[in-house]
Amino acid sequence: xxxxxxxxxxxxxxxxxxxxxxxxxxxxxxxxxxxxxxxxxxxxxxxxxxxxxxxxxxxxxxxxxxxxxxxxxxxxxxxxxxxxxxxxxxxxxxxxxxxxxxxxxxxxxxxx
Amino acid sequence: xxxxxxxxxxxxxxxxxxxxxxxxxxxxxxxxxxxxxxxxxxxxxxxxxxxxxxxxxxxxxxxxxxxxxxxxxxxxxxxxxxxxxxxxxxxxxxxxxxxxxxxxxxxxxxxxxxxx
Numbered sequence: 001x002x003x004x005x006x007x008x009x010x011x012x013x014x015x016x017x018x019x020x021x022x023x024x025x026x027x028x029x030x031x032x033x034x035x036x037x038x039x040x041x042x043x044x045x046x047x048x049x050x051x052x053x054x055x056x057x058x059x060x061x062x063x064x065x066x067x068x069x070x071x072x073x074x075x076x077x078x079x080x081x082x083x084x085x086x087x088x089x090x091x092x093x094x095x096x097x098x099x100x101x102x103x104x105x106x107x108x109x110x111x112x
Numbered sequence: 113x114x115x116x117x118x119x120x121x122x123x124x125x126x127x128x129x130x131x132x133x134x135x136x137x138x139x140x141x142x143x144x145x146x147x148x149x150x151x152x153x154x155x156x157x158x159x160x161x162x163x164x165x166x167x168x169x170x171x172x173x174x175x176x177x178x179x180x181x182x183x184x185x186x187x188x189x190x191x192x193x194x195x196x197x198x199x200x201x202x203x204x205x206x207x208x209x210x211x212x213x214x215x216x217x218x219x220x221x222x223x224x225x226x227x228x
Binding site for chain 2: 030031033035041042043044045048050051088090092096097098099100101102103104105
């Protein structure tokens with residue numbers, strides 16, 4: 001079964017609002033990464049947080065990681081219509097080489 | 113510099129035919145990964161290479177699937193005797209070195225495979 005589970009599965013907000021997506025996982029990780037996907041094609045890397053980090057920022061993105069709860073959240077502040085996409089969390093499992101295990105994704109729709 | 117490229121971008125084939133999908137990683141990246149994305153199964157890991165060797169083939173769904181990488185660069189994913197359930201988007205990614213705590217995988221645009 002997949003490592004990551006995300007919620008909500010779909011999120012619809014107005015431009016300017018904040019969007020929060022959550023991800024949970026099951027086993028020890030090296031890092032957790034968030035990706036964006038437009039129109040079902042290539043994945044764009046957004047941010048990586050290591051297992052010994054608790055929070056990371058990149059522009060309008062804020063990621064938190066709670067290893068005790070095996071969960072992470074992605075916050076997009078002041079959302080724009082261009083943020084409309086699917087967002088996936090992916091975990092690099094400890095001691096299992098380079099493969100990423102992806103969550104099911106959150107489909108974000110930002111209405112102008 | 114150039115990103116990960118994949119070819120073809122779309123492939124339509126008949127059930128039972130063999131197909132080859134190609135991936136060109138980012139120059140200097142030693143690790144290369146194949147994933148598959150389908151409606152029912154989400155994003156699934158297939159195989160990864162570190163250099164020319166494949167330490168983890170655990171995600172290949174059957175022995176009809178194989179992959180190779182020569183010269184530490186280009187990789188080919190081959191699907192023999194394609195079945196309709198093989199229809200999916202096949203994504204390739206590359207990174208500097210597999211498994212590092214800050215190793216970031218960069219994805220190509222994918223090949224959409226449709227098996228009729």
